[in-house]
Amino acid sequence: MKEKKARSLLWMVLIPLIAATVVIMFISINVFYHGMEVELEDHLFSIVEEQDGWLIQLEEIAKLPPEQSAQILQTIDIDELRRQQQQHYDTVVKLDEEIEQVVITQYVVTLILILAYLGIVLQFVSKRIWKPFHETLDTMERFSIDKGTLPHFEKTNVSEFIRLNHSFEKLIKNSISIYQSQKEFTENASHELHTPLAIMQSQLDMLIQRPDLTEEQSEIISSIYSNVSHLARLNNNLLLLAKIENRNRTAEELIDVSRLIEIVLPNISIMIEDHKLVLHSDIQDNCMLKANKVLFVSLLNNLLTNAIRYNHPQGTVQLTITEREMVVANTGENKHLDADTIFRRFHKNREVSKGHGLGLSIVEKICHYHGWNIEYKYESNQHIFIVTFTQ
């Protein structure tokens, strides 16, 4: 279905008004014109009556004896009569033309005046009347729920707009409180999970010290171990996500990226070696970036881990950082990933589910937190993630 083009309120009011004006003017002009024509007819009638007078006069003359009538006829100036007749005729024609012209001019001038009036006044009036509405609209457009602050609506004395603002305020207040408790829930839940996880982990650490463990028991313990670890990792990452969402942009500093990389890369190298990959890094010299350091390290780690994890043996990982953007490219499965879903929580590639499913969500959240843009593309057998920094 074709979508209707959006039109402003002013136009919606203006269009029927203009249409109505044109129609009314058209009707009234016709009425006026007909009125004028009646006038004209009256004028014509008077001429006809005058001619009738002449005819009667002629008849009376005809009844007279011929000498007398010839005498009288001689006194009548035929030319004068012709001239008068012509004058009458001219007047009528001129009158008719003039009426038509005047009527048309009037019609046009009035129409232009009315249209101009409508346009200017309505624009002005509508601006004044709808001002509170536009202010509310602007406020709503600026509002973002994750900022957590109630927007301030300008005071107005129009009852409809007061109602509108009230209902908006109520709605927003409600949504913010629901959003807050939802966010806090994740953070609190993660905190609460730390303690039982810590107990389980320490119990396991004690259990494996027992000298009388059988091989079978050891295997079970090993499996519990890795699951507890998985749970702990999951929990830490969920907590990180919740924290990024719950915090405002604070603690940003100027980071020396080239120096930071020197700290991050050795940690990565364990995984690089393990997967027998080749890492190329190309970092612009003296690259400085304003960001939250902890989050930036997490962003780097997540992107690189991802590039390593979903690589194939003997593959490559390419890291490029300039002051404008960061690019992580890696070889891997020869398939374009769905750019819309990869950043979703717990969206994992089903065939190779090696991660905890939060890495790219964290990446996206960190980018969003800094106001950076993240983009995924698949080009010449490389999976490429591009983070564009906005300074």
Add this chain to the structure above:
Amino acid sequence: MKILIIEDERKISENIKNYLSEENYVCECAYTYDEAVEKIRLYSYDCILLDLMLSGEDGLEILQELKRHNKEESVIIISAKGSLEDKLKGLQIGADDYLPKPFHLSELSMRIYAVMRRKNFGSNNRVMSGEITINLLSKTVTVREQQVILTKSEYDLLLFLIGNKNRVISKSALAEHLSGDMADMLANHDFVYAHVKNLKSKLTEAGCPNYVKNVYGVGYKWETE
């Protein structure tokens, strides 16, 4: 060496105590804020393990209390409050290290070992175990006067094993120790096996008996006797 464990979760407290007693540490436990403050005032310890979330009280106050009295104890914060602000605040007030929960007992033991080593740095910068001598300053390892070249991971692994000698260290604890910040991103711990294997072969090549015992699939143990 005396250690005070300030932790309101008795099960954890008990496990830490049992694990550390292997190392000839003498451990005492405090479960509440008042208990902790009382013990700190009465006795002196070498190291204090401090949980920041004691029921109802802020553990950071205990730290401040310690610093007010110019106590010399090393403090390691163990906390479920994983936030960075708490970590920075704790380290600022004077904690020596910060270990977020959940942690491995072997990692905790290693941290205590490191803190103690730093404290007595002047007196001892060598770690010895069997034929192996580790120079902590130059980060070199020698076996019978002969230097063994180790990668950074292998060196860390060796220190971790020796720091937890005679106790079984789980594979995940080793993996998390080796990967540092990356721990939360690693999905499997198989790479530990390769590193242990390399370390073992380098040490045996240098003429050192195999002290690294493989404990079924669970983990490894450093045994010199």
